[in-house]
Amino acid sequence: MTKSFKTLGDFLGTHFIYTYDNGWEYEWYAKNDHTVDYRIHGGMVAGRWVKDQEADIVMLTPGIYKISWTEPTGTDVALDFLPNEKKLHGTIFFPKWVEEHPDITVTFQNEHIELMEESREKYETYPKLVVPEFANITYMGEAGEDNDDVISEAPYDGMPDDIRDGRYYDENYRRLNK
Secondary structure, three states, rough: OOOOOOOOOHHHOOEEEEOOOOEEEEEEEEOOOOEEEEEEEEOOOOEEEEEEOOOOEEEEEOOOOOOOOEEEOOEEEEEEEEEHHEEEEEEEEEEEHHHHOHHHHHHHHHHHHHHHHHHHHHHOOOOOEEEEEEEEEEEEEEEOOOOOOOOOOOOOOHHHHHHHHHOOEOOOEEEEOO
16 A cells, blocks of 8 residues: 555554564554554464454644554553554553453453453552554555454464455455455
């Protein structure tokens, strides 16, 4: 995808894959002006995926976007996207329980909200593990807003490469081989 990001409308509906400097790989979709979907391919919660996460999505200045949200786990996330430079900075604030029991969160969160909330109450929250990292954006795709095919299944080994190499979506950004 070669486009210049200038407005919030340019950003919404964009699908990204990025790798943090610590090696963690994430896939993230600006579903609309208040919702994001994502899959986690590397790092301490690899295998986790989420749809319809409410988020605050704003443009700070032309081509620079800030997105922030709090998950049912109690994890807070703040992302600063600079898609024209293929860079971002993310800070993840993991509650102590997620750091100590990450396996509980490695699931399709939407089907396990009650478990996330129970775990948040059962285990210690503080001190939080703060992970601030820069990342390189390795893929950008124009999926369009509210496209439920973008994040529609659990992550699997090699999925980011399938997406980057054009083996995952058709020309209309619909999932191949459902």
